[in-house]
Amino acid sequence: MPTNVLTWMIFLPLVGAIVVLCLPRNAANLIRGTATFFTIPPLIMAVWLYQHFDRATSDMQFVTKIPWIPSFNIQYFIGVDGISITMVLLTALLSFICIIASFGIEKAMKAYFALFLLLDAAMMGVFCALDFFLFFVFWEVMLLPMYFLIGIWGGPRREYAAIKFFLYTMVGSVLMLVAMLALYFYAEPHTFDLLELASRSGSYSTGFQRIAWIGLFIGFAIKIPAFPFHTWLPDAHVEAPTAISVILAGVLLKMGTYGILRINYPILPAATLDFAFYLLIALGTWNIVYGALCAMAQTDFKKLIAYSSISHMGYVMFGMATMTSEGINGAVLQMFNHGTVTAMLFLLVGVIYDRAHHREINGFGGLAGIMPFYTGWTALAFFAAMGLPGLSAFISEVLVLLGGWRSYPALTIVSASAVVLTAGYMLWTMQRIYLGKANEKYVGLPDINGREIFTLVPLGIIVVVLGVYPRPVLDLINASLVHLNQVVAGKAQVALATAGNMVP
């Protein structure tokens, strides 16, 4: 198992998808059970990975490298380092949780679970791939199931949302494809190997780096989503079924920032330094504040959470751009924390939507008296999203902002003001939905049930534990990020020096 563990994690869900497709269409429990069954081994393997991951090195671990299409020097090359392992863990956990959260799906459920497992496989693949071509294949494969999952099982405007999501991502993919090919042909001998490309980064001219950087960045920025490429997200979230929203916000958004860290940073360090200094940091700040303010104006519960994701992903960009250990560690920790917190939030929106069949914030009131346990869980998730100390997001947000202060005190102050805005929209939502007099329409609504609590418990535990004791994640990521930070800073200087020598 040790060497192939990642391959198993990627392809078991795919096998699961095929198995599910072979099951009889009406055997509902069998389909649910099978789908669940195929997400459990990856979860166990994730725990195993966590235990056996060497925290002292920044090298790739659990590597598999086989030639795939030798004529183009394309390899089946996978492995994880500190940055990707957190995402792999998150994906394994959320996939399992979301399968459970999808038990309520009745429409064409066989197709739903098959597509879901396919999505799971592709997500794993994206985070493990170390060959750009392989990365791209997984990236594209992910798109199709997502399109169908929103477009078929979504809400009333699902087709619009699905096509919007699809087109947006396609635009990004095209740019990414062009940049990928440019990198491939620029490298001599031609290669898609990400580590190989990174090791040659010193030889890329600054102009080339900048163009390639922008191409890749737009592709990734759409996924994050960074302003102004974010408008697909609220629509996709509002229309997507609960579990898909969880995956979308919990995992897919991270692919944007992950891609930047995995590809832009080590391969194009000089351009990274250039752009981090104004583009990335400015977009991060803008995302944080703009997302929070937009969230405040929403009346749809799910849309509000969607905009809060935009705001919270801003912290990731901000932290990455600071180029300090504090900031970049905070950014990756925030990727993980946002994955758990926002997953809880979307699951909780799903709970009330399943019961009341609407999400109008002003259409509830006083649910605390009717559904006390549900309210307790929501309070935990809300305060976690507000970055309350003792809960996980606090540590990542503080690290991100602390890292920002060294080079960007003014922007840090602007970003930090979001602590007020976030508390504003969260507490206001809390009050309108849960506090005050009970809305008579909903008296007697059943409280959160066992299955729903089951999906929340692991996330709740993680949120609390990492809030008190963040070392389990910080220790995983630190070595790789310190290395990355040095590489970017160091190589960028080399590149700039070379460029400088050539200019005069």
Next chain:
Amino acid sequence: MAVGYLRWIILAPLIGAAINGLLGTRIQKAAGKNAIAAIAIVPVLISFVLALNAFRQLLSLPADHRFLLDSVSRWIHVGHLRVDMAFWVDPLSAVMILVVTGIGGLIHLYSVGYMHEEPSFWRFFAYLNLFMAAMLTLVLGDSLLTLFVGWEGVGLCSYALIGFWYKEWANASAAAKAFLVNRVGDFGFIVGMFALFWGLDQTGQGTLVVREIAQRAHLLDGQLLWGIALPTFITMALFVGATGKSAQIPLYVWLPDAMAGPTPVSALIHAATMVTAGVYMIGRLNFLFSMAPATLHVIATIGVLTAFFAATIGVAQYDIKKVLAYSTVSQLGFMFIAMGVGAYSAGIFHLFTHAFFKACLFLGSGSVIHALHHEQDMRHMGGLRKYMPVTFSTFFVSTLAIAGMPPFAGFFSKDEILWQAFASPHGHWWIWLVGTITAGITAFYMFRQVFMVFFGEYRGAHGGHHDDAHGSHGAHHGHAVHHPHESPGIMTTPLIVLAAGAVLVGFLNVPGGLGGSHRFETWLAPVLEPAHEAPVHEPHGLVKKVEHAAEETLEHAEHDPLEYLLMVISVLVAGGGILLAWLMYVRGKIDPSFFSDAWAGVPYRTIFNKYYVDEIYEAVFVNGALGLSKMLAAFDRVIVDGIVNGVATLTRLVSQADGAFDKYVVDGIVNGVGAVTMWVGARARAVQTGHIYSYLYAIVIGFVVIMFARLL
């Protein structure tokens, strides 16, 4: 000295909170409310005993080595940031933990009686215990970040407890307001924290551990941020945090509304402990504030203005708790005067005495409210001293203390502040003057309260003002409605203990002028250096100057007849306030309308409506933020998304028009996008007609083929 038990001071109430919070409903059903109370009170008792032990241990050490440290574990070690989970006790935090656990314990006890009929008894005690844990983290945390964990933690508990009766919309609003206003302060706090960390990091010495900051603070000298001296910037930002937590101008507005919470909460959180966190934080970082005279000046000014304005509002309130709320804001102002003139130990001493008499006043008002079935309007009270002798006498004693009458606790602490405001090198005569006038106003409105509540004839019951469900409820059951009764022993015992404190604790710091030896101040001296002590750490110009001046002042203080004069003046002014209240509300010699109708009633109405500050904030900040958010959301929907949809529509039109034309007009990428649109559209239509599976098979098989074609 390294010890291992400090963590339990925090963990004990935290465990209590966890048990009651997670299992409370079941425990309450199975074992009753007393079990809940026991689970909540025993941990606080444990904390109190451990706090006493820490205090005893400190006493046994020489003055310069009074310091206990409990390192629990590594917490956040990233980059240059090294923050551990570690708790420490020094003379300053020892005072605080004794106040928090001691008075907190009494209030827990009192709550058992007060919340007796509450169905969510367990939830109340879970929150209360959680608050204790958070407050103790704030006090014991050895770094600014751990302090901040407690800082926000108490804010959360405050939110939960103000909104405890969440079914009332107004309570929920008050809770949200408290949290939000505090968040504005927290924002200042974290900015200050970051600036401090990087300021030190510039010299390769970045840290957030308070002890280390104390040793390295001098490194900040000479650093500038945007043209402002860095220590000034840092302390100003931190002070913004203090104005939020400790309810000072401009962020005091949440505290009066916070009275929506149960009265024991008002006593514990909104009088004795949490709201003093800002004062404590300044005391904790006094060496930094001493480096920033500009900030000190702002603090003193804000303090005296807050004290004065809040006192004037207190004059016109009729709600028994609102009067106390404004008096708390006002008294906190006094503490900030002390901090602002560099008399840190005087500020902490007032914090200490205030905790006793204000907790006693709040609990006393709770006892009254309890007896009158949730009546809070003082116009419906009166004559209660006959029915509630214990509540009356303890309330009366505490009122004397807050009015600054000798020899009660408030006299010593307030007079020390006023004297320092006058005599300290950072002080000024006008601060003394306004402070003294405020002391007079305080005496007036506090005795107005005593006279309205406890003197004269009882105006409740038959008055027909009862819109209160509990009142009529009582009548139906034939309780003696017109004869309010004294509260049970579990409520009066804490009152007696606190009142005893209000009488006695002042003697801990009798000034030299009155034959005392400033024992409290001496105890704090190793921590709160600038007033008289030589700085422990590397001195620099400013500290030296301050110290020099302070020494001079001290010389004066010992012999200056002026100190006696000022003391007499302030007692006379306070006495005048009491006399006026007596004439107005007991003897009826002066009709209150004489004042309220003056100048066509404009000043009175302005004060009665709290200077319309809430309304102004609502209009400017709340509506401003909401307006901005609506505007941006509309921008997002119409402009940003409009462009996206516009591009999509355009692309579709163009691609539909003519393939050949297309090729020359639109570039390749757009072409692709158009084609994809068409492709997707066709498939989406197919999906709707039920051909999902064929595509699904195609995708999965296609993917598998791609993946394995070359491998197999």
